[in-house]
Each structure stands twice: as structure tokens, then as C-alpha cells.
Amino acid sequence: xxxxxxxxxxxxxxxxxxxxxxxxxxxxxxxxxxxxxxxxxxxxxxxxxxxxxxxxxxxxxxxxxxxxxxxxxxxxxxxxxxxxxxxxxxxxxxxxxxxxxxxxxxxxxxxxxxxxxxxxxxxxxxxxxxxxxxxxxxxxxxxxxxxxxxxxxxxxxxxxxxxxxxxxxxxxxxxxxxxxxxxxxxxxxxxxxxxxxxxxxxxxxxxxxxxxxxxxxxxxxxxxxxxxxxxxxxxxxxxxxxxxxxxxxxxxxxxxxxxxxxxxxxxxxxxxxxxxxxxxxxxxxxxxxxxxxxxxxxxxxxxxxxxxxxxxxxxxxxxxxxxxxxxxxxxxxxxxxxxxxxxxxxxxxxxxxxxxxxxxxxxxxxxxxxxxxxxxxxxxxxxxxxxxxxxxxxxxxxxxxxxxxxxxxxxxxxxxxxxxxxxxxxxxxxxxxxxxxxxxxxxxxxxxxxxxxxxxxxxxxxxxxxxxxxxxxxxxxxxxxxxxxxxxxxxxxxxxxxxxxxxxxxxxxxxxx
Numbered sequence: 001x002x003x004x005x006x007x008x009x010x011x012x013x014x015x016x017x018x019x020x021x022x023x024x025x026x027x028x029x030x031x032x033x034x035x036x037x038x039x040x041x042x043x044x045x046x047x048x049x050x051x052x053x054x055x056x057x058x059x060x061x062x063x064x065x066x067x068x069x070x071x072x073x074x075x076x077x078x079x080x081x082x083x084x085x086x087x088x089x090x091x092x093x094x095x096x097x098x099x100x101x102x103x104x105x106x107x108x109x110x111x112x113x114x115x116x117x118x119x120x121x122x123x124x125x126x127x128x129x130x131x132x133x134x135x136x137x138x139x140x141x142x143x144x145x146x147x148x149x150x151x152x153x154x155x156x157x158x159x160x161x162x163x164x165x166x167x168x169x170x171x172x173x174x175x176x177x178x179x180x181x182x183x184x185x186x187x188x189x190x191x192x193x194x195x196x197x198x199x200x201x202x203x204x205x206x207x208x209x210x211x212x213x214x215x216x217x218x219x220x221x222x223x224x225x226x227x228x229x230x231x232x233x234x235x236x237x238x239x240x241x242x243x244x245x246x247x248x249x250x251x252x253x254x255x256x257x258x259x260x261x262x263x264x265x266x267x268x269x270x271x272x273x274x275x276x277x278x279x280x281x282x283x284x285x286x287x288x289x290x291x292x293x294x295x296x297x298x299x300x301x302x303x304x305x306x307x308x309x310x311x312x313x314x315x316x317x318x319x320x321x322x323x324x325x326x327x328x329x330x331x332x333x334x335x336x337x338x339x340x341x342x343x344x345x346x347x348x349x350x351x352x353x354x355x356x357x358x359x360x361x362x363x364x365x366x367x368x369x370x371x372x373x374x375x376x377x378x379x380x381x382x383x384x385x386x387x388x389x390x391x392x393x394x395x396x397x398x399x400x401x402x403x404x405x406x407x408x409x410x411x412x413x414x415x416x417x418x419x420x421x422x423x424x425x426x427x428x429x430x431x432x433x434x435x436x437x438x439x440x441x442x443x444x445x446x447x448x449x450x451x452x453x454x455x456x457x458x459x460x461x462x463x464x465x466x467x468x469x470x471x472x473x474x475x476x477x478x479x480x481x482x483x484x485x486x487x488x489x490x491x492x493x494x495x496x497x498x499x500x501x502x503x504x505x506x507x508x509x510x511x512x513x
Contacts, residue, residue, distance in 0.1 A: 287334025
């Protein structure tokens with residue numbers, strides 16, 4: 001039986017048979033992709049249709065939620081917006097709040113809901129496993145763990161075939177730190193300024209974002225190095241990035257030669273010469289920085305940096321917590337876009353579509369080095385629920401062509417947002433790859449000074465009021481982070497870009513007054 005269950009009226013119909021495949025329907029012309037006509041001032045963009053009806057909210061009142069939060073939950077302010085959203089239900093790329101309002105989720109739970117909120121296939125697998133076996137720990141075997149390990153290993157190149165299952169990105173990166181030190185017998189680990197690799201005591205040493213640093217010592221043996229940011233850094237040009245959209249900075253480099261890359265490599269060499277021991281444990285890098293605002297490095301930088309690290313006895317770790325599982329479109333893993341082969345790969349977030357799950361994948365040689373020094377054990381890592389869900393996520397990505405969708409729809413979205421950069425002086429940079437995009441807000445394109453936080457906040461609020469949820473990033477929170485679930489469609493991209501245009505127009509009007 002064929003079930004048509006999503007957005008029947010859209011130009012891009014998502015049809016579920018077995019399996020569900022993203023497909024273009026031939027009866028629609030290219031012109032019909034545009035879901036919103038050109039806006040006059042203050043026109044609210046028309047949200048694409050959704051055939052899902054949420055349940056009626058019947059839980060705590062909003063004020064009671066605020067009271068409980070203030071009294072019993074962390075005082076650290078993490079919620080977006082002056083009036084934080086109270087979410088009630090999710091369906092694929094849509095979220096619904098307690099008042100019944102619908103939002104297009106373009107941040108997917110901080111780059112975590114990879115295949116869609118409450119995806120029917122993932123839900124069904126989770127419910128089936130819930131009725132069979134929740135938990136055993138690794139002192140017993142169970143088929144979901146071994147089935148998942150075989151599927152995940154098949155997606156990684158040789159010799160990355162040994163998998164350690166854990167529960168979060170911070171935990172995965174902390175374990176990778178232990179592996180690097182156990183294998184190399186060295187202590188120093190290098191990471192980029194602006195990097196985010198977790199909030200646990202060890203990984204805070206790798207994380208180089210000021211708001212996550214403490215006055216107290218922690219994360220010893222970690223050394224920062226300059227981030228090769230071709231938009232905000234000292235060097236960058238118009239050919240540097242592996243992206244359909246380049247910076248507005250100009251350069252005279254030939255297509256196969258990048259002077260900015262060479263300058264940043266000299267800085268990396270300087271770190272190796274001055275800040276670490278002659279022999280090091282390793283180097284951590286996100287293929288694209290997430291928390292720092294979707295920062296991309298010059299093409300060829302990571303390849304050369306990896307060679308320098310290995311010459312010092314260190315191992316190279318790719319943090320795929322945000323970039324993995326097809327999100328970047330052209331490749332399944334972010335490290336593949338740099339033409340490098342890491343020694344250790346860490347992954348989380350999209351691995352379980354929101355279920356707490358993570359993994360560290362390494363070589364047999366490094367795995368043995370750890371085993372000689374540590375009886376590594378994890379009570380919840382690889383539990384039956386997580387592994388069953390993880391397998392379902394991998395199947396959905398393949399069956400529904402979500403990596404290909406990330407490439408096609410992501411490129412379409414990047415080019416549309418690039419037009420907004422050309423249209424508005426306060427949009428300094430649009431960057432990214434696939435469905436991982438950053439829009440950096442500036443006071444003006446010449447100085448590239450960050451747009452003040454209060455102004456970015458207002459644009460953020462305006463987007464929310466029009467039904468679009470996006471994230472924030474960069475050191476001064478001046479970059480909007482765009483990372484929807486990989487099931488997103490072009491009509492929804494049209495809606496999102498019109499919302500941004502409307503929000504930017506309103507902001508420029510406020511400025512003029």
C-alpha cells in the first residue's frame with residue numbers, strides 16, 4: 001500500500017511507499033517552486049501547508065513552567081527569545097507550541113534531528129524495541145548493538161572499523177582524548193580557537209569559546225591555535241571555501257593555489273614550534289565549525305595540518321558531531337570533503353535523531369592501545385534502544401535519499417541566502433555546505449564588525465514571530481545558524497528566505513527611524 005502522508009499540496013511531494021523516496025513530480029514547472037510572492041513591506045510570508053494535526057496541549061500552564069524552571073532547573077540562561085517557546089509536539093520539519101502555533105524548525109534541536117521529528121519509521125522501530133528490551137549493559141550481548149555496529153562500520157573507510165558506543169558528543173570527544181594520549185604516550189592536544197568539542201571537564205580544554213571557559217583550571221594539556229576563518233580572519237579571498245558561496249573578500253589566487261591557506265598553515269606551524277612539546281598526542285578539528293558560526297577553512301588546510309600533526313607523533317581526530325551522516329550533501333562524512341583520513345572519528349547528535357547516542361570510531365591499533373591501559377566500560381553506551389534507533393536512522397537516510405536532498409536543497413538555499421547578502425549591507429557573509437549554513441550579521445561589509453547582539457536578537461525574534469526557528473552562533477552570537485532536518489524541501493526554503501528578507505527589511509526600517 002502506498003501512503004501519501006506529507007504535504008500533499010506541495011510542489012515537492014514526499015511519497016511514502018516502501019521505502020519513502022524524495023521525488024520531483026513532473027506536472028509542476030520550476031516556476032511553481034516559489035511559495036511566496038515578492039513581499040511588500042510588512043507582508044507576512046505564507047507558511048507552506050502541513051497535513052499533520054498536533055494533539056491538544058493539556059499539560060502545565062506557561063506561568064507554572066516558568067516558576068518550576070526558576071525554582072528547580074539550572075539558572076544558566078540558554079533559552080532563546082524574550083518569551084521562551086513552550087514546545088509541545090514535533091512532526092518532521094515542524095514544531096508546535098503549547099498554544100498550537102506551528103513553526104518551521106531550521107535548527108533541528110541544535111543540529112540533532114537529522115531525519116525529522118518523530119519520523120514514522122524511527123518511531124515504529126523505537127516502539128517495537130521498547131516492548132522487547134530496554135537495557136542490558138555491555139556485560140551481555142544483544143543483536144541491536146551488533147547489527148548497528150556492522151551498518152555503521154560499512155559507512156567508514158578502512159581502517160576506521162572499531163566502534164565504541166557512548167551517549168553524548170562530549171563523552172565521545174573525551175574518550176577520543178584518552179585514546180590519543182594512550183596511543184601516542186603524549187599529552188598535548190591542539191584545537192582551533194572558536195572550536196566547540198563539549199562541556200565536560202576534559203573537553204572544556206578543547207573548547208575555545210569564551211562563554212564556556214571557567215576561571216578555574218581544567219582540561220590540561222590542550223592548546224588553541226588560530227582558526228583559519230577566511231571571512232573574519234586576517235587572510236581570505238574569493239576562492240578559499242568548499243562551498244557554492246564564497247566570501248566578499250577578493251584575492252588574486254589561481255583556482256588551485258590559496259595564499260590564505262599557506263598563511264594559516266604558517267600559523268599552525270608556529271603553534272607546533274612554540275606552544276606544545278616536540279611530540280604531541282593529537283589534533284581535534286570539526287570539518288566545519290558549528291558553534292562558532294559555521295566557519296569553513298581554506299581548501300587543503302586540514303590535509304596539510306594532518307601531515308604536520310602526524311610528523312610530531314600525534315593522531316588526527318575529526319569531530320563529526322554536527323557535520324556527519326550526510327548533512328553536508330556531497331559526502332557522508334565531513335572529513336571526506338577535505339580529502340583526509342582521520343585516525344579517530346567522533347559522532348553524536350544526528351546519529352540518533354535526538355535519542356541520546358554517540359560513538360567513537362578508530363583503528364584496531366589505536367583501540368588496542370586504549371585497551372592495554374584502560375578497562376573502558378559504559379553502562380548505557382550501545383543500549384538496545386539507542387542501537388535500534390540508530391539503525392533506523394541509517395536506513396531512513398539511505399531509503400529517502402536524504403544525503404542527496406541535503407546537497408540539492410542545501411545548495412538551493414545557500415544561493416538564495418547569498419542574494420540576501422547582496423541585497424542587505426548588514427548581511428556580511430553567507431557560508432556553508434549542504435544543510436549546514438551560517439549567515440553572519442555585520443554593522444557594514446567594509447569593517448565586518450559584528451552587528452550588536454540586541455539588533456541580532458530583534459531579527460531573531462521577528463523570524464520566530466513569522467514562524468521560522470533558527471539558531472545562533474559565533475563568539476558574539478552574530479551568526480544565524482541554519483541546519484534543518486535533512487527532509488527539508490525547496491518550498492520551505494522559499495518560505496524561510498522570505499521570512500529573513502522580511503525580518504531584515506523591518507530591521508532596516510527600525511534603523512532608519
